Amino acid sequence: VALEYTLLGMLLEKPGYGYSLKKKLAEQFSREFGVNDGLLYPALGRLESRGWIRKRVVPQAGKPARHVYSVTADGKRAFERWLEGPPPGEEPVRYDFYWRHGMLQRCAFLRHLEPARARAAVERELEEATRRGGDLERVVERMRAGGVDPYRRMIVEYGIRDQRMQCEWLEELLARIEEAERVVGARPRAVSG
Amino acid sequence: VALEYTLLGMLLEKPGYGYSLKKKLAEQFSREFGVNDGLLYPALGRLESRGWIRKRVVPQAGKPARHVYSVTADGKRAFERWLEGPPPGEEPVRYDFYWRHGMLQRCAFLRHLEPARARAAVERELEEATRRGGDLERVVERMRAGGVDPYRRMIVEYGIRDQRMQCEWLEELLARIEEAERVVGARPRAVSG
DNA sequence: CCAGGCATGTAAACTGTTACATGATTGT
DNA sequence: ACAATCATGTAACAGTTTACATGCCTGG
Numbered sequence: 003v004a005l006e007y008t009l010l011g012m013l014l015e016k017p018g019y020g021y022s023l024k025k026k027l028a029e030q031f032s033r034e035f036g037v038n039d040g041l042l043y044p045a046l047g048r049l050e051s052r053g054w055i056r057k058r059v060v061p062q063a064g065k066p067a068r069h070v071y072s073v074t075a076d077g078k079r080a081f082e083r084w085l086e087g088p089p090p091g092e093e094p095v096r097y098d099f100y101w102r103h104g105m106l107q108r109c110a111f112l113r114h115l116e117p118a119r120a121r122a123a124v125e126r127e128l129e130e131a132t133r134r135g136g137d138l139e140r141v142v143e144r145m146r147a148g149g150v151d152p153y154r155r156m157i158v159e160y161g162i163r164d165q166r167m168q169c170e171w172l173e174e175l176l177a178r179i180e181e182a183e184r185v186v187g188a189r190p191r192a193v194s195g
Numbered sequence: 196v197a198l199e200y201t202l203l204g205m206l207l208e209k210p211g212y213g214y215s216l217k218k219k220l221a222e223q224f225s226r227e228f229g230v231n232d233g234l235l236y237p238a239l240g241r242l243e244s245r246g247w248i249r250k251r252v253v254p255q256a257g258k259p260a261r262h263v264y265s266v267t268a269d270g271k272r273a274f275e276r277w278l279e280g281p282p283p284g285e286e287p288v289r290y291d292f293y294w295r296h297g298m299l300q301r302c303a304f305l306r307h308l309e310p311a312r313a314r315a316a317v318e319r320e321l322e323e324a325t326r327r328g329g330d331l332e333r334v335v336e337r338m339r340a341g342g343v344d345p346y347r348r349m350i351v352e353y354g355i356r357d358q359r360m361q362c363e364w365l366e367e368l369l370a371r372i373e374e375a376e377r378v379v380g381a382r383p384r385a386v387s388g
Numbered sequence: 389c390c391a392g393g394c395a396t397g398t399a400a401a402c403t404g405t406t407a408c409a410t411g412a413t414t415g416t
Numbered sequence: 417a418c419a420a421t422c423a424t425g426t427a428a429c430a431g432t433t434t435a436c437a438t439g440c441c442t443g444g
Contacts, residue, residue: 005294038433040434062394064394065440065441066438081304084301085305085307087301087319087320097331100350108349110350126280152304157293161298163360163363165362171353212423213424214424233405255422260424
């Protein structure tokens, strides 16, 4: 559903086949952006059966034939509609950040943990977020050096901001825990009704 | 998988039944946090068959019997293990923000859109993000007034920071588009290889 | 000789959403 | 009369991940 339009956009820039699209995704951003086969090939099939792309089989010696797809006029129109964005209020709003972050779920019950242990858990999380942010900084640096389209660089910069935001939030959480440590002193609170 | 521990934590604070858990989730945070039945009841079943909670059926006049669950000693131990967080490097890192945000996907192809139209699309997105942030601010205000556990308030504050971050990112994107508008002038770029 | 790249896919498992099925009571 | 609240669930569908299946060629 989402993958489709990214594939369509890539094929519009240059016709290609499953494997080449997979590689391009992984190399343009980062290895972790790679799509898995179980999603990629069916998606290409759906795009074809919808008449948005068309296949041309290019045989090769010793290797499986390449199925090279290019975008049809219909496909191009669909892509352009999508690119302008959904009509306002179309996409249902979701506040699923809670379910997507183990740390937020733990945070809901953090008062049941002795402050010292809570602090340790949050500090570990902070380290991880810092590391993830660093990874992405390196990716963006590579992109800058490689002269990648600035709009695409901004996608990774979104990830960096996201990690930075997480770090700030975790630091605020730490401050709150240290406050609790001072107030509660040596008296740990156990889990109970 | 994720829902389980939240249910376990809630049942540890006070035994309850499916419907009461559902209500509590929706009211403590916001309506949108509600779990759907198709996830809730099977999750309770799994927790029971794993021996982490135990059922007591409480008949009622005129209404279906309540299935009141309480946490077993095993369940409490499992919850405490979870609460301390995963051993470092356990959770696989995911950089799936690209696939989770239509706007980021569009951003990858924004250069194919005339700057004026790109600006309009981004401005729409900015409005939505601002509105979502405002919604959450109101939720957190309600929580502050209701004297909810500060750790739980911080969960919603995460959401607010997330929306704020998105706004900042969208504004940077706007600045970049306006730059492109000045440079390109009246010459629109079409989609092509 | 084995790992990895090239190239296509399928299948099973898991997660999550929406809708359905039932039925009494209470409020508008 | 109609909708909402209370209360349990199931079933169908949609989306995603992981692993499997095949097979040749290249480099260490």
